[in-house]
Amino acid sequence: MANLFDWVNERAPNLAPTFRKHMTEYYAPKNFNLWYYFGSLAILVLVNQIVTGIFLTMNYKTSALEAFNSVEYIMRDVEWGWLIRYMHSTGASLFFVVVFLHMFRGIMYGSFKRPRELVWILGMLIFLVLMAEAFMGYVLPWGNMSFWGAKVIISLFGTIPYIGPGLVEWIMGDFLPADATLNRFFALHVIALPLVLLLLVVLHLAALHEVGSNNPDGVDVKHGPKGNRWDASKPIDAIPFHPYYTVKDLVGVGFFLLIAAFIIFFAPTFGGWFLEHDNFTPANNLVTPSHIKPSWYFTPFYAILRMIPSFFGTAIWGVIGMFGSILLLALLPWIDRGEVRSVRFRGMGYRIALAVLVISFLSLGAVGAGVTAELIPEWFPGADVTTVENAFGRLMTLGYFGFFVFLWVYTHFGFEKTKPVPERVTMHD
Amino acid sequence: MIKRYLSAMALALGLFVATAPAFAAEGGEGLPSAGTNVNDRASLQRGAKLFFNYCVGCHSLKYVRYSRLASDLGLSEDEVMSNLNFTGAKFGEPVISHMPADSAKTWFGKEPPDLSLEARAKGVDFIFNYLNSFYLDPSRPVGWNNTIFPNASMPNPLWELQGLQVGVHSEAKPGQDSVVEKLELSQPGRMTPEEFKGATRDLATFLEYTAEPAALERQSVGVWVVLFLALLTFLLYLVKHEYWKDVHENH
Numbered sequence: 218m219a220n221l222f223d224w225v226n227e228r229a230p231n232l233a234p235t236f237r238k239h240m241t242e243y244y245a246p247k248n249f250n251l252w253y254y255f256g257s258l259a260i261l262v263l264v265n266q267i268v269t270g271i272f273l274t275m276n277y278k279t280s281a282l283e284a285f286n287s288v289e290y291i292m293r294d295v296e297w298g299w300l301i302r303y304m305h306s307t308g309a310s311l312f313f314v315v316v317f318l319h320m321f322r323g324i325m326y327g328s329f330k331r332p333r334e335l336v337w338i339l340g341m342l343i344f345l346v347l348m349a350e351a352f353m354g355y356v357l358p359w360g361n362m363s364f365w366g367a368k369v370i371i372s373l374f375g376t377i378p379y380i381g382p383g384l385v386e387w388i389m390g391d392f393l394p395a396d397a398t399l400n401r402f403f404a405l406h407v408i409a410l411p412l413v414l415l416l417l418v419v420l421h422l423a424a425l426h427e428v429g430s431n432n433p434d435g436v437d438v439k440h441g442p443k444g445n446r447w448d449a450s451k452p453i454d455a456i457p458f459h460p461y462y463t464v465k466d467l468v469g470v471g472f473f474l475l476i477a478a479f480i481i482f483f484a485p486t487f488g489g490w491f492l493e494h495d496n497f498t499p500a501n502n503l504v505t506p507s508h509i510k511p512s513w514y515f516t517p518f519y520a521i522l523r524m525i526p527s528f529f530g531t532a533i534w535g536v537i538g539m540f541g542s543i544l545l546l547a548l549l550p551w552i553d554r555g556e557v558r559s560v561r562f563r564g565m566g567y568r569i570a571l572a573v574l575v576i577s578f579l580s581l582g583a584v585g586a587g588v589t590a591e592l593i594p595e596w597f598p599g600a601d602v603t604t605v606e607n608a609f610g611r612l613m614t615l616g617y618f619g620f621f622v623f624l625w626v627y628t629h630f631g632f633e634k635t636k637p638v639p640e641r642v643t644m645h646d
Numbered sequence: 647m648i649k650r651y652l653s654a655m656a657l658a659l660g661l662f663v664a665t666a667p668a669f670a671a672e673g674g675e676g677l678p679s680a681g682t683n684v685n686d687r688a689s690l691q692r693g694a695k696l697f698f699n700y701c702v703g704c705h706s707l708k709y710v711r712y713s714r715l716a717s718d719l720g721l722s723e724d725e726v727m728s729n730l731n732f733t734g735a736k737f738g739e740p741v742i743s744h745m746p747a748d749s750a751k752t753w754f755g756k757e758p759p760d761l762s763l764e765a766r767a768k769g770v771d772f773i774f775n776y777l778n779s780f781y782l783d784p785s786r787p788v789g790w791n792n793t794i795f796p797n798a799s800m801p802n803p804l805w806e807l808q809g810l811q812v813g814v815h816s817e818a819k820p821g822q823d824s825v826v827e828k829l830e831l832s833q834p835g836r837m838t839p840e841e842f843k844g845a846t847r848d849l850a851t852f853l854e855y856t857a858e859p860a861a862l863e864r865q866s867v868g869v870w871v872v873l874f875l876a877l878l879t880f881l882l883y884l885v886k887h888e889y890w891k892d893v894h895e896n897h
Contacts, residue, residue: 247893289709289762292860299860300867446892456893464886471879478875482868486766497766497857644894 239426244445244455245462246432248642252326253433254469255319261470262312263418267411269305277357279403281396284359285499303485304477309351310491311477313514316344324549325571327558328431334550336428339421341547346414348515353406355512359399360496365509367394367402373522376533393502429455434642435558441640454642508587516585517578518542521617523585524610538614545621552621554628557635564633570623577616584610677794680774682851684861690719693852696845698730700803704750704758707741710856715741718859754788754799765857770850777804777846781811781829793826808842809835 226233276295278287291298320340323329329337356367371388375381390397429439438452445453456462486492490513495506511519518539525535545552557563560571583589589609593602627633683689694715697707712735716726723737731737733744743758750757765773776794780802783791790801791813802808810833813826837845855861 286709292858293709293714299858299864303864460889461893464882464889467882468879468886471875471882475872475875475879478868478871482864482871485864494767494769497763 239422240459240463241457242448243426243458244438244448244451245430245458246436246438246452246642247454247456247461248432248434248644249430249462249465250433252318252322254466254473255315255322257466258315258469258473259312259319260418261473262308262315263414265304265308266312269301269308270407270411272301273305274407279357279400281359281399281500284357284399288358300481303481306492307477307480307485307487309354310487310512310514311473311480312347313351315473316347317514320344320546321575323431324574325560326431326433327435327553327555327560327563329550330553330555330558331550332428333425333431336421336424337550338547339417339424341543343414343417343421344546345543346410346417350406350410350414351512351514353402353410356394356399356402357406358496359500360493361498361500361504361506362493362496362509364394364500364502365506366511367398369509370511371398373536373539376531376536378531378533394500431558432642433559434561434639436638436640436642438642508590510585510587513582513586516583517581517617518585520581520585520610521614524581524607524614538618542617545618549621552625554625555633555635557633557638559638562636562638564627564635566627566633567624570620570627573616574620577613577620580613581610581617584613677769677771677775680770680847680850682770682774682847682854684851684854685865686851687720689848689851690855691721692845693848693850693855694719694730696804696849697852698732701761701849702732702741702743704743704745704803705761706743707762707856708760709762710741710859711738712736712741713738714859718855718862756799758800761853761856763857765850765854767857770854773853774846774850777849778808778843779829780805780808781813781826782832783813791826793829804842804846805835807835807837807845808839809833 273291276287276291276298278284288302291302293299295301323337323340352366352370356363371385371394374388375385377384386392388398389395390401432438436454438454442453443450445451445455447457480487480491486494493512498504510516521542522535522539525538528534555563555567560568580589584606589606590602593600593605597605712726712731713723715721715730716723716737721730727737733742735742745758747757772794776792776798779793779795780790781793782789785791786797788799788801790798792798792800793813809831811829812832814828814830815824816827818824831839835842
């Protein structure tokens with residue numbers, strides 16, 4: 218064993234230092250809380266998606282004629298095929314659960330702020346690619362919701378002036394989502410986007426390890442007092458990532474797998490949220506599902522699209538609003554001019570704005586998923602559903618965009634009254 | 647520390663378990679529950695018998711093989727081939743109806759759909775209530791209508807068992823057509839209403855199974871996976887606790 222190590226070390230002398238740099242000598246603040254599990258969990262789900270995805274492609278048929286049948290073949294005739302597919306479909310949804318919480322952590326503790334802007338930008342790129350990856354994967358089973366979801370989402374590009382209609386045709390390779398569309402989406406879903414995703418994840422981590430991790434206090438550990446029990450020149454409030462955070466993250470992994478197993482084995486469709494009823498019917502361009510809606514993780518953005526009305530004879534404003542809602546997140550490091558990172562030491566205005574952001578985002582999700590359309594007749598009998606829903610949805614859209622406007626005004630003009638940030642991190646246990 | 651950990655986990659798990667039933671219900675919102683239990687083998691067998699006597703004339707189960715039915719429902723090859731397979735298909739072949747598609751279109755206006763995935767697409771509650779809601783309606787081409795799926799092109803295949811139902815119309819409001827308020831049995835069938843409910847429940851159970859044969863397996867596997875993961879998570883926690891002792895001593 219020692220010989221083998223020497224043999225490798227002689228030929229690749231930088232391997233061991235690289236491992237040390239990113240694991241045993243990567244010093245992370247010692248006060249990570251529950252919110253810091255979601256980064257490693259995102260990697261876990263990514264690996265799950267790739268591994269189960271490989272096995273799915275072994276039996277999936279990329280053809281509009283055979284795709285739906287081949288998925289049922291996997292569910293019924295392939296040994297443990299149902300488990301592999303449920304792991305993949307549940308993994309897709311949990312990927313977004315984990316990533317949303319991971320992003321919220323970053324906003325809450327100001328992890329996007331200087332010097333971590335690059336980490337944040339790379340993370341937002343990951344999010345964007347992940348959305349494209351999920352959308353194309355959703356089309357592959359070629360159920361009726363796959364078909365109509367693809368049609369609606371691709372036709373968004375049709376709102377672009379002049380080139381729109383031609384662009385839609387170019388994306389689909391046909392006049393409707395069809396065999397050509399399915400084949401190119403398969404290529405992108407299985408090869409192109411996962412490669413980009415993996416590369417971005419490596420860059421995201423590399424960028425993080427250059428500047429070091431933030432923490433729930435937002436205290437700058439790296440430039441604070443030095444000298445811990447492992448190294449006199451390293452931050453006093455930091456501990457080696459390995460073994461401390463590897464063993465800690467493993468506890469999170471165990472707990473996360475427990476929840477995932479509950480879903481996979483006892484509620485794999487999650488009541489129509491993770492696998493939709495209308496997608497158990499094969500794609501049919503003559504039969505429109507009664508409610509076309511995207512997967513739950515797109516519903517907040519979809520609601521913004523729906524809530525912004527057309528004017529000046531074009532529907533592009535909704536599309537701009539939808540993509541803008543994501544772009545604004547990417548621009549957070551420049552919108553938020555505040556010096557204090559963590560919500561723990563920020564002004565009351567920031568806390569309220571953050572709550573408004575969360576409520577707006579969740580409410581928009583409910584609007585996009587059609588939950589409000591179901592609840593409004595129950596709660597307000599006799600009211601016009603569309604009027605009430607539009608009023609509510611537009612208010613929540615304002616809440617979402619209002620967060621960014623407020624944050625810029627609040628911090629740029631110095632309205633924020635922050636609390637003093639301590640020099641050392643606090644540990645609560 | 648362990649207390650805080652355990653309470654956080656208990657809270658998360660509690661929230662999850664509390665919300666799970668809301669999500670676990672499969673479709674058919676607002677309809678009376680079918681009350682099916684896919685693990686009830688006797689119910690599955692009765693449902694299969696009904697399906698192959700009353701449904702397969704028009705509807706296929708193209709994703710279900712006779713051989714798989716035998717092993718999943720606890721039947722022998724002979725039992726399946728002589729009691730359920732009336733089309734002469736081979737044991738390993740799927741259940742395909744012999745109804746010619748062209749004639750079906752002439753007779754019913756459309757081809758009867760494949761029912762393999764019906765329970766996942768529409769929900770067992772829908773199937774159960776649909777089968778109980780046929781009534782005579784001379785205005786329809788085949789003489790039948792349905793309150794759950796108005797103007798369905800399908801006649802009631804189980805009328806001999808259920809008897810004949812007629813619609814009781816509400817008083818028409820001015821400017822509106824009267825609607826069917828409730829259904830009444832005008833002529834009893836071979837089964838009592840309670841027996842018929844049981845029979846349609848069995849049929850819904852059988853279709854729940856055909857929509858997802860893995861359902862029979864996944865819950866029993868799942869129990870062991872969950873137990874294993876619970877133990878693993880606990881052991882991992884102990885490892886973490888041991889490692890982190892020096893961090894806690896140190897600050």
